[in-house]
Amino acid sequence: MSAVHIAGVGMTKFGKNPRTLPEIFCQAAELALAESANPEVEALYIGAMNPEEFTGDSNIASQIVDALGITGIPAIRVETASSAGSAAIFAGFQAIASGCYRRVLVLAGEKMTQLSTSATTRILAEVIDKRERQCGATMPALAAMITEKYRKKFRLSESRLENMLCSVALKNHLNGSRNPLAQFQKAITRETYLASKFVSTPLRLYDCSPITDGAAAVILTSDKTDVRLSGVGQATGPLSLQGRDSFTSFPATKLAAERAYSMAQISPLDIDFAEVHDAFTPFEIISTEDLGFFPPGKGGDAVLNGQTAIDAALPINPSGGLKARGHPVGASGLAQVVEATKTLRGQTPMKLAPKRGLTQSTGGLGTNNFVTILERSEAPAVQNLWSPKPSAPAAPHRHSRSVRIAAEGIIETFTILYVTPDGFLPPLALALIRDRHGALLMAQGEDDTQLKIDQEVYLRRMGGVYFFTVKSQLQKVQQAFKKLFRRRAPVSSKRNIRREQK
């Protein structure tokens, strides 16, 4: 296997960009090509999540080779939802490592700001499970449910969790304020964070990465340069929340990291800094645990204690991350590689002189994740071993599709969604319910009562969507009902109770 090096990188200023998507791609490509000693490439790998719906751009690989004036070379678009940029570098890595090509151009980008927030939310929500979407769930709603579950599992008070998430946001905005290509160029205060509205409880606006335009470019080569891609790993995980065993970590990140560490023949201790997929602040915390930097439940303490600050022992998202650099979905995985390359070259404000960096990118709700390891070429030469052994047989996850659902259950996790997709009015209570048979299902709340994990609920199904009512709430309604009519309601079954309510 050939060693894979980086010959040039480029990135547009992230944020609102008046140019068309092909123009944004060309802008990034030209920066990388200009930086590279040799501007000729043998193939193009291009990552984009959904240019079809964001900008009406189809056949994007052909569009871009044409626009760059390099038709003739093979060009392939790769896509794995919001980790498409990493999928592109992964494909480019394989092409060079295998000896198929000696120099390839890897591009990734997205243009999103021209659409309304609700239209963008709808397109982004298409990556999640259809049944959960049908319920009104969005990416922030599912991320919020994972966060609520994390708080419960690690026994964090609401205010401690809030402090942790706030610390991630403050750190990343501070880092972004020093990155001239970041979308947000100002540090924020705790007050600004706390004043920001809830998108989906417990996640506020400042817990969510913004809507962004941008593209990144990397030239990979088999010739030795100052930065080497020494490990890549990819893995998939269950699509729906309903189909998961674990809610407070992403098995796909763990597996991808294992594969990348094994290829680079290193351990998490050898990593000097990392760019991780903080599309939501809690995901940064979870990722630093999944990557093996901190034990489960300790990633939040690490950020609170300043261990992941830009001048600390293990800087996380020194570029500002998706949170402050911006998140043009398909671009982010490759933008991380661009930022890590610059950091290794000492072109960013990080004071340390790091030898090794890691990037981690998440596709969908942790369904298609990548880990990439980069190192300065001065580092002791390690043989680039692509592990040709078959992957560990994947544990087939349980499908709860055709399971008969009991009429009662308990709340596994929940959120109140304030930024709803088209057709749903806020606030929208959503919960993942585990029924008596153990099956999980996404349901909409019928009232906006105080929800808690492990609360008992009644379930009913209407138009293909499940609805839940908290038991205590139902009892309250019953009592009020009884009082009002001053007689005992003729309750013979739960079904009847529900009828009387209407």
Added chain:
Amino acid sequence: MSAVHIAGVGMTKFGKNPRTLPEIFCQAAELALAESANPEVEALYIGAMNPEEFTGDSNIASQIVDALGITGIPAIRVETASSAGSAAIFAGFQAIASGCYRRVLVLAGEKMTQLSTSATTRILAEVIDKRERQCGATMPALAAMITEKYRKKFRLSESRLENMLCSVALKNHLNGSRNPLAQFQKAITRETYLASKFVSTPLRLYDCSPITDGAAAVILTSDKTDVRLSGVGQATGPLSLQGRDSFTSFPATKLAAERAYSMAQISPLDIDFAEVHDAFTPFEIISTEDLGFFPPGKGGDAVLNGQTAIDAALPINPSGGLKARGHPVGASGLAQVVEATKTLRGQTPMKLAPKRGLTQSTGGLGTNNFVTILERSEAPAVQNLWSPKPSAPAAPHRHSRSVRIAAEGIIETFTILYVTPDGFLPPLALALIRDRHGALLMAQGEDDTQLKIDQEVYLRRMGGVYFFTVKSQLQKVQQAFKKLFRRRAPVSSKRNIRREQK
């Protein structure tokens, strides 16, 4: 480089399929896995052109590993417009040839029949150049213009061209009638062909492949099996018609074929049969020329003379091709590989016992093309050489974007489009005009006069779209105008003539 073999193939019955896209994918995958000795795979490569818009399916790679119950393994979607199925096999080939994996599942599919023809036409048209699309051009319109140019270049009478195209349609429908998985199971007659309506002159309904649902699956392995993938090649070409030097062949097919022949160390003479991308009947003729089977301008004679029939020396599209087997866009490139594998194994009605087959797939209007070579493993062992030499530097094609357009020009090629995209009324005259400076541009006709290649026209621009009027026609209008008012019109410039017309 490891040799790449086929361990199993599967394909759904093409046509209208009531299942969802993920279900169709799983159906094909399960057939291929069932056929394979070992049902475990290490990675998934999945091709689809535009599931986002056809069926609202995003994050398709994660959806399918999840639905197949094999989460954990890496899964990547690849896309190159209508050749996405070939892009998937190409990516899978690289993964095995490089030693990255030992067994991968390659899938490709699309579901299209649930939409209206005009909606499907709009989505399919997104793969062509935006400026040409703005004019009302569709895939059939541009294919028709290429056909008209072919007729002119090779001095074919209208009826001779019609005979050639009709022969392709009759042959492929006859072949399809013997293929139980083909969408159309009946042979057609010359009368049926001639009675079919024009979609875009000179192309009739029976010159165009249908709208189809379907998926194909192939398992690739480094273990020896009875069929080997001995060569793959990919190349890109200019996106727009306006940006081309050649209208009667596809340079991307020629280049992809060159690369595949070189890898397999064979010449076109060594091919026993081929499945080619006959999305339009003339494309079969052009492809057989680009692949080196027949000299330029002789592919039509070959089909007329029966040289490409199923029992002749070089059967082309023995499966029925896209024309009769159907064309679920993203699936077709992989379906060709499934069909070719079955033919090599003697599982299809072809009488010959072929040793080597070729598949050729076209993305967009010949912008991203692939050639694949398959051979029976009994064939003398040839070393599988992936050519690591850099590709010939691509000739950057001319861009006519910012060129000043002259007000006059000649018709380079044209068509009358009868099946128009949303917002355009049929019949719609479209022509590719070459102006006095040599620049090419797509324009809409202002009248439905008899059009001819090389006719002189006047041009004007309105709302970003060019319109043309044939000079002789303009003179006629002028004369009629003069007669009507019995006085000399005060013509001082062409601009004035145009004003008076309105």
